Amino acid sequence: MAILITGGAGYIGTHAMVEFLNAGREVICVDNFSNSKPCALERVKQITGKDFKSYEVDLLDYDALEKVFVENKIESCIHFAGLKAVGESCEKPLLYYHNNLTGTFNLCALLQKYGAKKIVFSSSATVYGKPASVPITEDFPLSTTNPYGETKLMIERILKDLHAADNEWSVSILRYFNPIGAHKSGLIGEDPKGIPNNLLPYVAQVATGKRPYLSIFGDDYNTHDGTGVRDYIHVVDLAKAHLKAIERAEKVSGVEYFNVGTGVGYSVLDIVKAYEAATGAKVPYKIVARRPGDIDECYANPDKAYRVLGWRAENNIEDMCRDSYRWQSNNPDGYGE
Ligand code: NAD
Ligand code: WQD
Numbered sequence: 109m110a111i112l113i114t115g116g117a118g119y120i121g122t123h124a125m126v127e128f129l130n131a132g133r134e135v136i137c138v139d140n141f142s143n144s145k146p147c148a149l150e151r152v153k154q155i156t157g158k159d160f161k162s163y164e165v166d167l168l169d170y171d172a173l174e175k176v177f178v179e180n181k182i183e184s185c186i187h188f189a190g191l192k193a194v195g196e197s198c199e200k201p202l203l204y205y206h207n208n209l210t211g212t213f214n215l216c217a218l219l220q221k222y223g224a225k226k227i228v229f230s231s232s233a234t235v236y237g238k239p240a241s242v243p244i245t246e247d248f249p250l251s252t253t254n255p256y257g258e259t260k261l262m263i264e265r266i267l268k269d270l271h272a273a274d275n276e277w278s279v280s281i282l283r284y285f286n287p288i289g290a291h292k293s294g295l296i297g298e299d300p301k302g303i304p305n306n307l308l309p310y311v312a313q314v315a316t317g318k319r320p321y322l323s324i325f326g327d328d329y330n331t332h333d334g335t336g337v338r339d340y341i342h343v344v345d346l347a348k349a350h351l352k353a354i355e356r357a358e359k360v361s362g363v364e365y366f367n368v369g370t371g372v373g374y375s376v377l378d379i380v381k382a383y384e385a386a387t388g389a390k391v392p393y394k395i396v397a398r399r400p401g402d403i404d405e406c407y408a409n410p411d412k413a414y415r416v417l418g419w420r421a422e423n424n425i426e427d428m429c430r431d432s433y434r435w436q437s438n439n440p441d442g443y444g445e
Contacts, residue, residue: 109134109181109182109183110134110135110136110161110180110181110182110183111128111133111134111135111136111182111183111184111185111186111354112135112136112138112176112180112182112184112185112186112224113125113128113135113136113137113138113185113186113188114138114139114167114185114186114187114188114189114211114215115138115139115144115187115188115189115190115230116135116137116138116139116149116162116186116188117137117139117141117144117145117146117148117149117162118139118143118144118148118188118189119144119287119297119298119299119343120188120230120284120287120343120346120347121137121139121144121186121188121189122144122148122149122151122152122291122296123290123291123296123343123344123346123347124186124188124347124350124351125137125149125152125156125160126152126155126156126291126296126347127344127347127348127350127351128186128350128351129152129156129158129160130156131351133351134160135160136160136161136162136163136176136180136182137149137160137161137162137163138162138163138165138167138173138176138189139162139163139164139165139189140164140165140166140167140189141164142166142191143191143192143301144299145299145443146162146164147443147444148296148299148443149162151295151296151443152296154295155291155293155295155296161180163175163176166211167189167207167210167211167212167214167215168206168207168210168211168214169214170214170217170218173214173215173218174218177218177221177222177224182219182222182224183224183226184224184226184227184228184278184354184357184358185215185219185224185226185227185228186227186228186350186354187212187215187227187228187229187230188230189211189215190207190208190211190212190230190259191203191204191207191208191256192256193256193305194234194254194256194257194305194401195305196256197254197255197256197257197259198254198255201255204255204256204259205255205258205259208256208259208260208263209259209262209263209266212263212266213266216266216267216270220270220274225274225276225277225278225361226277226278226354226357226358227267227277227278227279227280227357228280228282228350228353228354228357229263229264229267229279229280229281229282230282230284231260231263231264231281231282231283231284231365232257232260232283232284233283233284233285233286233339233367233369233406233408234252234253234254234256234257234260235250235251235252235257235260235261235264235283236248236249236250236251236283236406237249237250237251237252237253237257238251238253238403239403239405239406242337242373242405242406242407243371243407243408243409244367244406244407244408244409245367245409245411245412246283246365246366246367246412250264253401254401264281264365267279267281267363268363271361271362271363275361275362276361277361277363278356278357278358278360278361278362279357279362279363279364280353280354280356280357280364280366281363281364281365281366282349282350282353282366282368283365283366283367283368283408284341284346284368284369285338285339285340285341285367285368285369285370285406285407285408286306286307286308286338286339286340286341286369287340287341287342287343287346288307288308288340288341288342288343288428288432289308289342289343289344289423289427289428289429289431289432290343290431290432290434290435291343291344291431291435292344292431292434294431294434294435294437294438294439295438296435297431297432297435297436297439297442298343298432298435299439299442299443300442307338307376307379308340308379308428308432309432309436310322311379311380311383311391311432312432312433312435312436313436314391314392314393315383315384315387315389315390315391315433315436316389316433316436316437316440318440320392321392321393321394322380322391322392322393322394323393323394323396324376324377324380324393324394324395324396325376325396325397325398325399325402326395326396326397326398326399326402327377327395328398329398329402329404329405330404330405331375331404331405332375333375333377333378334375335375335376335377336375336376336402336403336404336405337373337374337375337404337405337406337407338373338374338405338406338407339369339370339371339372339373339374339406339407339408340370340374340379340425340428341368341369341370341421341428342421342422342423342427342428342431344423344431345370345421345422345423346368348419349366349368349413349417349419352413352417352418352419353366353417353419356416356417364416365412366410366412366413366416366417367408367409367410367412367413368408368410368413368419369407369408369410369421370407370408370410370421371407371408371409371410371411372407372425373405373406373407374425378425379425379429380393382425382426382429383429383432383433385426385429386425386426386429386430386433387429387430387433389433
């Protein structure tokens with residue numbers, strides 16, 4: 109019996125594949141490589157010394173996806189596949205709604221049809237919108253500020269309705285905070301296309317000399333040093349949370365929501381200093397205007413994940429920076445062409 113990993117070739121998916129394979133689980137990857145490359149899966153095989161099946165399939169193609177279910181005995185799913193760039197989602201809302209929602213409809217219909225009613229879904233702290241306070245617990249009010257976030261919230265609600273209609277479903281909704289870092293092997297990591305949107309890949313490219321300086325978006329936020337505060341979590345810790353979540357979904361049905369963060373908030377300037385201290389590299393920066401839509405502070409109360417799943421983050425900010433730097437130094441052009 110296999111676990112279907114959608115989006116398994118992506119940043120978080122590859123790290124999760126490694127953890128699942130190392131735990132002796134059978135996995136099958138489905139990815140259309142719209143934001144990833146097949147060689148990332150070869151690296152997963154290299155790290156684990158294990159083989160697995162992978163399909164180049166778009167979740168929008170129901171028939172091609174059904175073939176994966178016909179050819180394999182699938183018992184559950186970790187659903188990473190989706191488009192994730194906030195800015196692009198504002199420019200191309202239909203693309204985001206179509207890809208993320210229709211892909212999920214096809215997937216869930218097939219999980220239902222083939223009796224594999226267990227899903228772990230990649231949600232995001234973005235569903236908390238602009239939180240009234242921090243740290244954030246799972247019962248905070250939900251709202252979003254962009255089409256990407258809207259797709260996450262809509263999928264959360266769709267999965268809840270699926271369980272309401274058929275309580276054999278096990279749904280585990282993981283709300284990730286800010287995943288960063290890379291596998292300690294330096295073989296897999298985040299490979300953004302073009303200019304990185306997110307802080308850490310940008311810092312990594314500055315630290316390794318690929319870009320001259322970091323633009324810090326605003327220093328007048330209501331935080332300890334004026335720059336935005338986030339809850340950065342090592343991608344390997346995040347990957348391990350999926351293993352715990354699927355183990356629980358295998359035992360109990362229901363719908364459960366978990367914050368996956370460390371519970372610690374770091375500002376942009378804290379990150380610059382931590383990166384320099386962990387790596388010895390320099391990260392020159394300039395303060396520029398705020399980025400529209402950014403919030404002051406966002407960090408988790410991750411106690412529920414510890415209480416219910418027995419999961420908590422193990423890597424600290426130094427580990428995250430060092431591992432990010434190793435990946436970027438070893439792979440200056442990511443996975444290349
Ligand atoms: P990623 O882009 O690296 O990985 C997503 C993968 O899904 C890619 O390999 C892409 O090719 C694939 N994909 C997209 N649409 C597909 C489709 N229609 N059919 C098949 N494959 C498709 O992103 P990631 O950072 O690994 O994120 C994984 C998931 O976690 C996403 O759902 C994302 O929204 C969510 N998430 C990410 C973050 C983050 O900061 N990275 C934070 C919160 C939530
Ligand atoms: C972090 C901090 C920026 C870049 C986004 C999505 C969210 C989730 C994770 C998917 C902020 C500052 C950034 C730069 C900077 N993704 N910054 N200069 O905005 O917290 O979250 O990724 O679900 O939905 O919105 O992450 O890494 O973009 O920014 O000063 O070049 O770094 O202003 O304070 P964010 P981020």
